[in-house]
Amino acid sequence: xxxxxxxxxxxxxxxxxxxxxxxxxxxxxxxxxxxxxxxxxxxxxxxxxxxxxxxxxxxxxxxxxxxxxxxxxxxxxxxxxxxxxxxxxxxxxxxxxxxxxxxxxxxxxxxxxxxxxxxxxxxxxxxxxxxxxxxxxxxxxxxxxxxxxxxxxxxxxxxxxxxxxxxxxxxxxxxxxxxxxxxxxxxxxxxxxxxxxxxxxxxxxxxxxxxxxxxxxxxxxxxxxxxxxxxxxxxxxxxxxxxxxxxxxxxxxxxxxxxxxxxxxxxxxxxxxxxxxxxxxxxxxxxxxxxxxxxxxxxxxxxxxxxxxxxxxxxxxxxxxxxxxxxxxxxxxxxxxxxxxxxxxxxxxxxxxxxxxxxxxxxxxxxxxxxxxxxxxxxxxxxxxxxxxxxxxxxxxxxxxxxxxxxx
Amino acid sequence: xxxxxxxxxxxxxxxxxxxxxxxxxxxxxxxxxxxxxxxxxxxxxxxxxxxxxxxxxxxxxxxxxxxxxxxxxxxxxxxxxxxxxxxxxxxxxxxxxxxxxxxxxxxxxxxxxxxxxxxxxxxxxxxxxxxxxxxxxxxxxxxxxxxxxxxxxxxxxxxxxxxxxxxxxxxxxxxxxxxxxxxxxxxxxxxxxxxxxxxxxxxxxxxxxxxxxxxxxxxxxxxxxxxxxxxxxxxxxxxxxxxxxxxxxxxxxxxxxxxxxxxxxxxxxxxxxxxxxxxxxxxxxxxxxxxxxxxxxxxxxxxxxxxxxxxxxxxxxxxxxxxxxxxxxxxxxxxxxxxxxxxxxxxxxxxxxxxxxxxxxxxxxxxxxxxxxxxxxxxxxxxxxxxxxxxxxxxxxxxxxxxxxxxx
Numbered sequence: 001x002x003x004x005x006x007x008x009x010x011x012x013x014x015x016x017x018x019x020x021x022x023x024x025x026x027x028x029x030x031x032x033x034x035x036x037x038x039x040x041x042x043x044x045x046x047x048x049x050x051x052x053x054x055x056x057x058x059x060x061x062x063x064x065x066x067x068x069x070x071x072x073x074x075x076x077x078x079x080x081x082x083x084x085x086x087x088x089x090x091x092x093x094x095x096x097x098x099x100x101x102x103x104x105x106x107x108x109x110x111x112x113x114x115x116x117x118x119x120x121x122x123x124x125x126x127x128x129x130x131x132x133x134x135x136x137x138x139x140x141x142x143x144x145x146x147x148x149x150x151x152x153x154x155x156x157x158x159x160x161x162x163x164x165x166x167x168x169x170x171x172x173x174x175x176x177x178x179x180x181x182x183x184x185x186x187x188x189x190x191x192x193x194x195x196x197x198x199x200x201x202x203x204x205x206x207x208x209x210x211x212x213x214x215x216x217x218x219x220x221x222x223x224x225x226x227x228x229x230x231x232x233x234x235x236x237x238x239x240x241x242x243x244x245x246x247x248x249x250x251x252x253x254x255x256x257x258x259x260x261x262x263x264x265x266x267x268x269x270x271x272x273x274x275x276x277x278x279x280x281x282x283x284x285x286x287x288x289x290x291x292x293x294x295x296x297x298x299x300x301x302x303x304x305x306x307x308x309x310x311x312x313x314x315x316x317x318x319x320x321x322x323x324x325x326x327x328x329x330x331x332x333x334x335x336x337x338x339x340x341x342x343x344x345x346x347x348x349x350x351x352x353x354x355x356x357x358x359x360x361x362x363x364x365x366x367x368x369x370x371x372x373x374x375x376x377x378x379x380x381x382x383x384x385x386x387x388x389x390x391x392x393x394x395x396x397x398x399x400x401x402x403x404x405x406x407x408x
Numbered sequence: 409x410x411x412x413x414x415x416x417x418x419x420x421x422x423x424x425x426x427x428x429x430x431x432x433x434x435x436x437x438x439x440x441x442x443x444x445x446x447x448x449x450x451x452x453x454x455x456x457x458x459x460x461x462x463x464x465x466x467x468x469x470x471x472x473x474x475x476x477x478x479x480x481x482x483x484x485x486x487x488x489x490x491x492x493x494x495x496x497x498x499x500x501x502x503x504x505x506x507x508x509x510x511x512x513x514x515x516x517x518x519x520x521x522x523x524x525x526x527x528x529x530x531x532x533x534x535x536x537x538x539x540x541x542x543x544x545x546x547x548x549x550x551x552x553x554x555x556x557x558x559x560x561x562x563x564x565x566x567x568x569x570x571x572x573x574x575x576x577x578x579x580x581x582x583x584x585x586x587x588x589x590x591x592x593x594x595x596x597x598x599x600x601x602x603x604x605x606x607x608x609x610x611x612x613x614x615x616x617x618x619x620x621x622x623x624x625x626x627x628x629x630x631x632x633x634x635x636x637x638x639x640x641x642x643x644x645x646x647x648x649x650x651x652x653x654x655x656x657x658x659x660x661x662x663x664x665x666x667x668x669x670x671x672x673x674x675x676x677x678x679x680x681x682x683x684x685x686x687x688x689x690x691x692x693x694x695x696x697x698x699x700x701x702x703x704x705x706x707x708x709x710x711x712x713x714x715x716x717x718x719x720x721x722x723x724x725x726x727x728x729x730x731x732x733x734x735x736x737x738x739x740x741x742x743x744x745x746x747x748x749x750x751x752x753x754x755x756x757x758x759x760x761x762x763x764x765x766x767x768x769x770x771x772x773x774x775x776x777x778x779x780x781x782x783x784x785x786x787x788x789x790x791x792x793x794x795x796x797x798x799x800x801x802x803x804x805x806x807x808x809x810x811x812x813x814x815x816x
Contacts, residue, residue, distance in 0.1 A: 001634040002573065002604050004662045008516045014672035017474060044467045053680070056461050061453045061648040061684065063446070066425060096504055096652065099674040107540065108416045112520065128673030132515065134542065165410065196410050226409040240469040242679025244504065244652075254412045264422035265536030266507040271650025272461070272680030276469065 007134075012127050015333075015357025022340035023351050032348035033340070034375060034383035039174065041321065041374040043239040043294070045276075046287055052279035053272070061271050066263040068094020072278040076247065079281055083206065085219050093248045093259050094269045098204050098233035099125065101248040105229045106133040106166075108258040109198045114165040116200075119150060121324065121358030121365055123174045123202070138164070139360035144326055144368065147315040148176035150184040156191050166198035167191065172205040172215070175358045175370040176324050177299075177317020179209055182216040189221045199224060204233040204246075205320040207288050210296050213318050225251040234273075236321075238280040239291075243273035295321050298373040298380055305384040306371075309391060311398070324355055324368050330396035332356050332369050338394060345389045348382060367398070415542075420535050423741075423765020430748035431759050440756035441748070442783060442791035447582065449729065449782040451647040451702070454695055460687035461680070469679050474671040476502025480686040484655065487689055491614065493627050499659055501667050502677045506612050506641035506654040507533065513637045513656055514541040514574075516666040517606045522573040524608075527558060529732065529766030529773055531582045531610070546572070547768035552734055552776065555723040556584035558592040564599050574606035575599065580613040580623070583766045583778040584732050585707075585725020587617055590624040597629045607632060612641040612654075613728040615696050618704050621726050633659040642681075644729075646688040647699075651681035703729050706781040706788055713792040714779075717799060719806070732763055732776050738804035740764050740777050746802060753797045756790060775806075 016037055023033050067073065073089040080087050095101040102125075110116065112134035118126055120139035130137045138159045142148040156167070167188060172179045192199045201218035209215045218228050233246035248259050263269075299316070303323060306314040311328030329335045332354035339349050355368030373380060391397060424445055431441050475481065481497040488495050503509040510533075518524065520542035526534055528547035538545045546567045550556040564575070575596060580587045600607045609626030617623045626636050641654035656667050671677075707724070711731060714722040719736030737743045740762035747757050763776030781788060799805060 001660070002517065002606050004516055004666045005519045005522075007519060008666035008669070011515075011666065011669040011673075013669050014474075017672045020473075038471070040471050042468070045469045049469075050464060050467065053464050054462050056458060059452045059458065060450065061457075061650040063448050063649045065428075066422075096678070097674070107419075108412055109410065111413045111415055112542065114413075125673045125675070128669070132540075132670070132673070134520065198410050241471045242469040242676065244676070244678040252409070258412045258416035258419065261416070261419040261421050262536070262540070264425045265419075265533045265540070266505070267533070268650065268652070270504070270652040270678040270681055272684065273678055276680065 007131065011131050015124055016353045019336055019340060019351065022337055026340045026349060030347065031344050034348065034350045034379055034386065036371045036373070036375070036383055037351040037353045039236065039321065039372050039374065040241055041236065041239045042376060043291055045240045046238055046280060046283045048282055049238060049240065049276050049280045053276060056275070063268040064271055064274060066268055067260055068269050069274050069278060072274055075278055075281045083217070085217050087219065087249055087251070091249055091251055091256060093256065093263055094274060095246040095248050095263070096266070096269050097235060097244040098202065098231050098246040099129070101231040101233070101246045102126065102202070103129045103132060104248050104259045104262045105200050105231060106130065106135055107262055108255050109229070110135045110165045113163065115161070115163045116166045116168055117156060117159055117164060118168045118360070120360050121148070121175050121355055122360070123170055124357045126168065127360065137360050141361060141364065142176065142178070144313065144315060144324060148173065148178040148324070150180055150187070153187050153191055160195055164195065164197060166200055168200040168202065169218070170202040171218070172208055172319025174205065174320050175322045175353070175355065177320045177322045179213055179215065179319035185216055185218060185221055189224050192224050192227050197227065198229060199227050200229045200231060202231040204231070204236055207237050208292065208295060208321060209319045210292065210299065211318055215319070219249070227252070229255060234277045234280060238283060240276060240280070243276050244270050245273040245277040295373070298377060299323070301377055301380055302371060302373045302384065309388050312391070321374055322370055322372050324370050326368050327391060328398045329367055329391070329394060330398060331366050334396055335394060336369065339390055343390050343393065345386045348386055350383045350386045350390070415539065419539050420532070423532055424761045427744055427748060427759065430745055434748045434757060438755065439752050442756065442758045442787055442794065444779045444781070444783065444791055445759040445761045447644065447729065447780050447782065448649055449644065449647045450784060451699055453648045454646055454688060454691045456690055457646060457648065457684050457688045461684060464683070471676040472679055472682060474676055475668055476677050477682050477686060480682055483686055483689045491625070493625050495627065495657055495659070499657055499664060501656045501664065501671055502682060503654040503656050503671070504674070504677050505643060505652040506610065506639050507537070509639040509641070509654045509656040510534065510610070511537045511540060512667045512670045513608050513639060514538065514543055515670055516663050517637070518543045518573045521571065523569070523571045524574045524576055525564060525567060525572060526576045526768070528768050529556070529583055529763055530768070531578055532765045534576065535768065545768050549769060549772065550584065550586070552721065552723060552732060556581065556586040556732070558588055558595070561595050561599055568603050572603065572605060574608055576608040576610065577626070578610040579626070580616055580727025582613065582728050583730045583761070583763065585728045585730045587621055587623065587727035593624055593626060593629055597632050600632050600635050605635065606637060607635050608637045608639060610639040612639070612644055615645050616700065616703060616729060617727045618700065618707065619726055623727070627657070635660070637663060642685045642688060646691060648684060648688070651684050652678050653681040653685040703781065706785060707731070709785055709788055710779060710781045710792065717796050720799070729782055730778055730780050732778050734776050735799060736806045737775055737799070737802060738806060739774050742804055743802060744777065747798055751798050751801065753794045756794055758791045758794045758798070
């Protein structure tokens with residue numbers, strides 16, 4: 001029997017999805033599981049999108065152009081314009097969700113063995129795509145005490161070497177909820193120019209900015225047009241994660257030409273998803289306003305509840321719908337598994353994402369979890385009650401007077 | 409400005425899709441283009457699939473499990489059973505079309521620099537996925553004179569070395585239309601066992617077998633369960649290429665575990681596509697019978713028309729909906745471009761796929777084209793008329809008394 005590949009063994013298992021079998025077992029036993037572990041919002045997909053699908057007038061579900069429907073790309077030009085981002089249709093490639101855009105970006109600008117700097121904690125699947133592309137992730141640690149703000153330029157300079165080819169950010173950030181300021185981005189620009197790097201900016205949570213703060217896109221950094229690659233997706237924007245439609249955007253023609261070759265190999269992005277995503281362009285502003293209002297309510301509720309729990313610390317995020325909380329626990333992986341395997345309160349439990357999986361540096365984040373506040377306030381209330389009880393009962397609890405985890 | 413990656417420059421452009429701009433120009437000039445260049449059938453997607461989409465009762469288009477809907481995987485078990493293939497749901501992973509299944513298969517069983525043997529001419533995007541995975545394609549040439557049958561075992565033995573890790577076949581074959589016999593597959597089994605290789609079998613054209621010949625699946629080769637990986641797709645089966653739903657199937661648990669990690673990195677296959685594909689399982693046998701009847705009619709028409717043209721040779725394929733024809737031309741790439749740029753007959757022209765792009769060995773296939781007989785008989789008739797005229801007018805025509813191309 002032949003062996004699987006070495007890289008296949010090395011490929012990281014999703015730290016979020018690896019707990020799924022435990023959740024399934026819990027559910028089989030009749031336990032109610034509150035899912036705060038995954039960015040699957042309970043927000044409804046806009047009605048106009050679902051109506052569009054119900055009016056499907058095609059008789060053949062054909063391939064599209066490898067770069068996506070021309071009409072959709074034109075429509076996106078308007079969407080970006082209304083978000084103060086000027087791009088042409090030829091600077092947009094429709095991908096199979098943000099995931100594929102990330103992979104195409106890495107393959108197009110980096111060779112095997114080259115390095116990419118990513119502030120950690122970061123979206124865990126970046127590691128998976130880096131592994132597929134054979135590129136090396138050099139993390140720069142951001143800290144819960146600073147609300148996970150971008151580190152000083154010097155922190156980047158420390159890891160930059162001749163193999164460094166790119167910096168990747170997620171803004172607003174998954175998993176921290178941190179929204180980077182224009183000033184933070186201007187600092188990045190300096191580094192990018194000085195070291196001739198690519199800047200890959202994942203902005204899939206663009207619409208999720210709170211407290212009157214505005215999103216500043218990496219594409220609006222002047223003078224680094226040729227360095228910047230935007231990764232985008234409709235998944236969170238219109239609560240249609242299953243559509244699997246994203247975008248790779250760049251003003252660098254060589255990058256677009258190269259990305260198109262990767263796109264041609266897989267023929268086309270999903271046709272149904274493109275029909276849905278194109279219709280979603282007509283989503284009224286009121287939809288986003290209501291969604292943002294709802295998330296602010298949820299965020300405030302969750303952050304407040306968390307910080308009231310003994311030994312828990314959680315900064316207030318300004319974007320996305322995640323937060324990282326520090327808990328008085330020995331090990332977040334054991335804790336999250338224990339929650340599903342051994343704990344119930346009122347015949348319910350809560351599923352969280354261990355934050356260790358979002359750090360590339362071994363040993364970091366062991367007392368942190370990512371919480372996606374994607375449930376309604378009522379369920380969030382019950383989930384927080386569950387969590388509070390769980391922290392009291394958990395055998396691996398650290399007393400607040402004892403050292404708690406590595407970040408202390 | 410940073411450079412694109414070396415591998416990005418090396419990534420092959422799709423030989424089929426690279427002609428698209430010329431086709432677009434022709435259309436802009438008002439020329440009717442008969443598309444025989446791409447496997448986009450004009451056959452209707454089954455009504456029950458489109459009806460299912462129109463009855464969409466979801467309010468949120470959510471992620472699915474990374475391996476796909478459990479219900480769909482269960483449904484597929486029945487589909488395969490009715491095709492005499494016994495697999496369990498846990499041996500099936502739903503992928504984003506066959507494309508992703510190919511990539512996951514290569515990544516799971518091969519390391520960078522290892523070699524895979526593929527009979528050429530082969531589906532051109534295998535090269536693209538091999539490039540992404542950093543694996544080396546070792547082609548074994550099949551010949552138009554033999555109807556592109558699999559070569560003798562000795563031909564495989566000649567290229568096998570310690571880096572050889574897998575053999576990949578497409579059966580029925582794209583681009584040749586060749587349907588491999590059970591005997592040919594049994595020969596492959598011997599090689600696979602003797603050299604401890606993986607056998608990746610792309611069987612997306614399973615339903616397209618003609619003249620009473622039956623498809624024999626690689627999964628039914630006894631004793632190589634742990635070596636065999638099946639790549640499948642709904643694209644051609646139900647004429648829904650745009651759904652982007654495929655499958656990776658193996659009884660090798662390590663492969664399935666590894667493939668699942670790649671699947672987790674991209675979260676989930678398309679939800680709309682899965683809804684469509686699951687409903688397609690109820691497609692009545694009569695649909696396939698009618699489709700097969702239609703393709704046999706088209707095949708017979710095209711093969712007959714081609715072989716009547718002066719200097720043209722074309723074997724009769726037993727499967728899929730492609731054929732490779734040898735034409736009296738100097739260079740298929742120039743010819744296909746010339747057809748779109750310079751030639752018209754009755755204000756129409758024909759778009760073909762240059763066969764050179766299906767050969768990994770440089771210089772082969774220069775006087776061959778792939779023809780997808782995916783249009784109705786009436787259009788095929790006009791397209792064949794166009795082609796015959798074009799061959800007469802083409803400045804690079806070779807006289808039948810002169811040597812024609814490298815295969816002579």
